[in-house]
Amino acid sequence: MGGGGGGRELDTTPTWAVSLVCLVIVVISIILEKTIHKTAEAFERRKRVALVEALEKIKGELMVLGFISLLLTFGQNYITRVCIPEKYSRTMLPCEFKSEDSHEGGEGSEEGGHRRLLWFERRMLATDSPGKGCKEGFVPLISVNALHQLHIFIFFLAVFHVFYSAITMMLGRLKIRGWKDWERQIAEQTDGSAADAARFRLTHETSFVRSHSNMWMQNPIIFYVVCFFRHILYSVQKPDYSTLRHGFVSVHLSPGTKFDFQKYIKRSLEDDFKVIVGIPPYLWMISVVYLLLNVKGGQVMFLLSIFPLMVILAVGTKLQSIITQMAIEIQEKHAVVQGIPLVQVSDRHFWFSKPTLVLHLIHLTLFQNAFEITYFIWITYEFGLHSCFHKYFLLAVIRVCIGVGVQIVCSYITLPLYALVTQMGSQMKKSIFDEQTSKALMSWHNKVKKKHEHDHDHVPIRTRKLGESPGDDSSPEHSPKHSSGAAAVAVMESSIEMSDQRDPDSPKEQMTDIDLLTGP
Template sequence: MAGGGGGGRSLEETPTWAVAVVCFVLVAISIVIEHIIHLIGKWLKSKNKSALYESLEKIKAELMLLGFISLLLTVGQSPISNICVSEKIGNSWHPCSKQKEEDAIKGEEIPDDSSEQHRRRLLMEAAGGSVRRMLAAGGEDKCAAKGKVPFVSADGIHQLHIFIFVLAVFHVLYCISTLALGRAKMRSWKSWENETKTAEYQFAHDPERFRFTRETSFGRRHLSFWTKNPVLLWIVCFFRQFVRSVPKVDYLTLRHGFIAAHLAPQSHQKFDFRNYIKRSLEEDFKVVVGISPPIWFLAVLFLLFNTHGWYSYLWLPFIPLIVILLVGTKLQVIITKMGLRISERGEVVKGVPVVQLGDHLFWFNRPRLILFLINFVLFQNAFQLAFFAWTWYEFGLKSCYHDHTEDIVIRITMGVLIQILCSYVTLPLYALVTQVIN
């Protein structure tokens, strides 16, 4: 029963074996999932992956929160559905146009098979119209008797249950893909790290060798006419994040700057900077998988603005994209400004240029603000993809949630693009840049 309104036989009229079988299956599935999570946690502990273990615990806490929300919906289903509001309020801010609601009520959009399930879904889209549907139980709508409409119907609350489940699935999937793509990016750095242990690298980067700053590889990349112009600087850095966001010269220079600031000079060959960055990414991952109250609030605003007439499909999916592009550009600007600081200290450098990073290079002097924005983008992207999958499952691709083909194309394309850009490009770059000040 999709409606969840109490239709059909009650447990008094249901065979006990049927109740027992349903409970057994649910308990068995829950135990298996819990055991799998326990095994993953045990394996992470055995591999000394404390940061990833803490991330796993945080994911479990977020799933428990979603489960608690679902439980509150179950307990509050009857009280919420009995709250009545005036028709004027009930007819505002609908995801469907009034014409489509009226068509759904009249049954003009019912397919040839006239399936009851599809009919009920169409009628749910038309909630708040002049014609009142009966509750799934077949009883009289109490609000209709008063000339009002339900605040949220019983069927609507049931559909929210399904959305919470879909959101939980997508939350787990985006966490896994984020870590996998970030580590995949760092695998390309392994050959660079191995190169630092060769005699050729030591000869090419002789610490006793004096060179002009602009003649170094790092200087040639970052010291040019465009670095003096703030507009050109941001334009060039914007495009750089798409092509070799972390080139070898930047990686090796940041590596040298970190070692020069925190370790002894003889540690250059022994220290594995890539493994250190990988552990740093795992530490940042603990923050990325969390869902803070401000991010929950922004997700609720997404639900609010997904209203007919606002053309949300033309701008909502692009907000995470704009944010992550700004963050990626800012990180590239920071690297370039580190090169400018080297040039300001002198025209000649000894050995590899030593970069120095300060909090003042970040927005509002807060490096962690960038991590918060990355966290926002990843969750908002997962939330929008979950919402798309839920509306597809509940109402079909031709529902009022997807009136336009462009809506479907934009949501899917943006979802995949943002996930790859954020996890594969921006997050590893953030982990690399911020280590210079740690």
């Protein structure tokens, strides 16, 4: 690098060595590109539009990191020519500054002055060429060796960004997969296999209310303490899932509609994943501040590492308190309910009545936590585990343990809980529901058209996607009012009536079995 250390230039390097290195780099790059491309194709075949968009975001972030690396490579000769007064180079060091006399002594001084020796080496590398050095009393802003270490840091960021994104999605889907049996049991009860679901009970006798309400919950302090431990130990139980599902279906869909709520939550998680994999500009600014404050052994870094833990625990407690508050509101009505009690769906349960604020806090927590762990791994790789960056080694170990714990809690508990509880807001995710409903309606209409092809009195049935303009010749009763579940069911029912008029043998009951997420 920089011609230091007796290294050969390109004109004195064998061509086979240059070609071999280029070949290896090109092959590895092509393999990575093809892997990402095949992954995107697999998501497209499985109709995972949200995951495709998330993958595109990851590719965009990798491109940004690539541009940063290219700029560092192209501009290193110009950056190293920037000189600053030597006194400023001794301020805000990550390790304590060692004077020249401190490393001229014994072996202990030499080991303790490792950072100072590196500093002298970098200064020599930056000033080995005539005309490129700094005048007396000035030093380079950053050395070539330090730029090389930044390159490695960029590489670590790229690799671990993909790794953490995959871990987050894998743990979240694993948690939601455990709710599949609950969805199947609820579907069987809806079909009439369980008579207990239809019996009348007082609100405080329902399992959902009993599990969340007692006399101690009237105290605000005890209320949040209980919600805190419930979030960590058992965040979502079957009564919670059943009640929230019942509230969602009752508000957004028509009674009796076949709907796979667990699959909808999984799609919702994928939609949230599009947000948390991105790195907006303000998060880049936070990472710069993170690097700026890494001074004198890392005590400040330890304090910053506690921030993601506090945020994710506060968010989880808030989400759990929303479920508990719904149970208390049902209990206070002192009413008689049939089957599952109906929860009140509203944005007022969330901070500032904005459910998306919780998602942005989760996004901030995951990014800061991932950046901190990546930084720790990079420092360990470059300078060793017991370097001056880890002056307080015990604090460094605690930071890593906190980071791993936050990653697991956020991915496996908090994010799936958010995907479930956020459905209790006033708005549903129409982008997910309408897309799948349109596919179900289009598939059903195509089957109806094929069925009537052999009918001599066939009247063409016009098909269109949900939400499209019906045209001037369409009757109002066949036009969807809104891109919501209720409007979709209305379109479906009106289409069923049209088909019944043409074919009396077409049972209407078969059409009500259409799954609005997967189609007929």
